[in-house]
Amino acid sequence: MNILISGGSGFLGSAFSDEMLKRYRTQNKDLHITWLTRDSSQVRPDNISMMTYDELARTEQSFDVILNLAGAGIADSRWSDERKKQLLASRVKPTESLLSFIERHPIKPKLLVSGSAIGWYGTQGDKSLTESSTFQTDFSHRLCEEWEQLALKATDYGVPVAIMRTGVVIHPDGGMLGKLLTPFKMGVGGQLGDGKQVMSWVSRDDWVGAAIFIIEQHLSGKNNSQQHSGSNTNDNTLKMPNDTLAAVYNLTAPNSVTNHTFTKDVGAWLHRPTFFTLPTPLLKLMFGEMSTLLIDGQKVVPQALLDAGYEFKQPTLEQALKGQVVK
Template sequence: MGKSQMFEARSQMPVSAEEVFSWHAREGAFERLQPPWESVEVVERQGEGIREGARLVVRMRLGPVPLRMVARHTRYIPGSLFQDVQESGPFSKWVHTHRMWDEPSAGGVLEDEVEYVLPVGPLGRVFGGGYARQRLERMFAYRHAVTREDLRRHAAFAGQGPLTVAVSGASGLVGGALVPFLSTGGHRVRRLVRGRPEAGDIAWAPGQGETDMVALEGVDAVVHLAGAPIADGRWTEERKALIRRSRVEGTRVLSEALARLSRPPKVLVCASAMGFYGSRGDEVLTESSASGTGFLADVTREWEAATAAAEQAGIRVVHLRLGVVVSARGGALAKMLPAFQAGAGGRMGDGQQWMSWVSLEDLLGLILFALHTPGMRGPVNAVAPNAVRQEEFARTLGQVLSRPAVVPVPAAAVRTLFGEMGEETLLSSAHLRPEAAERQGFTFLHPSLEQTLRFTLGKTSEGPRFRYS
């Protein structure tokens, strides 16, 4: 084995060291810390969280090469330290020590220390040393930013105590991030799942109009995100029926089940869509703007109306009219990336259509804010305050990737390839403002598109203090 190299990343945190440690010790912390540009999948867990003896098996990729890593936790000092060591994997040696401590009048400090040896001996150090350092800096800049901002957001509502939150659509882009975001914040999350539920899950079968009523009793809040994807190919009549049914009927079944509970939740946060407004050119749209025309507008009106039973039962209902959710982990950006990384990206149509978007991190924060803010109810435009024209989105993505973005897709080609779906999603123009969220005092972490893209793609120059030895 070659000579060990040491890497340290250190950041100030907005809470005490004990709270930083507790965040890491909760279920979902590993998933929450995985950068969206990395492909990492948990294969197996053994033992209890981060305590000594616990083991974690993950699959990852280095470019096209699949890799497997087995890590074992070897040290655990409550409130201040835990450590994991690679038992097998891509490194000749990997020892990761997580430290937390308090500094007088400055709050907690988080330090990650990694002792590692690259494979292939001296050759690995010569040809892989710079690449390894770059990957470590990108990864820990992301991890520390997520930890810091999650702790800040949860601390704002610490006085309200933990909630039990039921989440539908927990396997999707938003739900898959929301579950660990809530659980690391100290909330108990129960997933609404089709088929056989695992421990803690709640069974529901919206197609048969069924929900496990007993399991829903006593839930404090529900976040309803389930629904068939809208932009997965052309809209056949069968596909349109599925989209409508999955949103309207699923929401109605859930709302009626909640209304029948003897102890209903206080709040239902329900996904909706900016499709409510239709294509409106340059008109600036707020929550008080009228609905538009088209298939998506029709579906979204019915979708929001399907919560009537919950509202009549006294449950506070929030309709999040989602813009384009920006994350390298999935959704529209993930579909665009291959073309843009190859230098073959560009605008859609003439590129003048308005694109209202929101970072995944801000959407998670807005959901948490909606759960805890009694004054938030009814429609909420879940978008960043700075919508952009589609041409600007393409140009900014190209700049962040250091690639040209000059290969347009003509509107005629979009209509030929995608039909009505392309017309209503890719060529539609909707300039939304998050008036309701801003009025209630919500603060956006990523108000600018470039900042959002740099964060989710690991291209930011900001980060913790790094040290090598």
């Protein structure tokens, strides 16, 4: 199998690549992974090929699966007007390059898996949200929606698309947890606001496992039969005018937690106190519009994965933290 990954060197792409290589090596199957990069001088990891976007525009190489993960971190800095433009461009430009490749290449990929986030649903408090739920319009929704709609254009060329709406990914190597380690280890970690906001999270191990599961389901044809069987009420298929299969998956654990519970669990895991609280007005002052990511909750359910039979390795936050090594 040949896989092309945009954002392959990132927090999720690198973990996905490592796990795929390990599985295929164990099964004595052929696997070739190529990372797209804008930096031609980037160091190439073992067993990974590198390709620049300029090379992608000329290559005759074909790929079975394209995994589109490129995009700047939405919580990395305040949402100024300029930052919002950067967040959108960092997602749109790589996706446009992939679409151009798909359009011109005579051998189409069997599947495009494209990233998104649970921000698509907007702020909806503790209401349970599945793949068939509606949305509330805010910046996070508009960002995700534009990214998703662009990726779905691959269906115009007969390429099935799977959209992955990812929650807060838990692993000490990066993401939200990686940023919180220092204050928590110093004993100054604490809840945000009133701590009642719901956090929809997923362990990085399960994010990788679910991504591989989705790919295998689509390539085996199991996704087709399941989604059109009418056996479940959560329809995660997207209605495309050309009838090419497109589906959306929530990549979250089945057991969301409040920020209060998250704070206590991380403190217990690190054996540190969690007495501090950052009041909502201070969070709004510090982070501006971006504070919605911290103080407004989302309860997002991975219904499509559960219906398809994916078994979570770490369905609870305690399990996700247990055994993780802090560097």
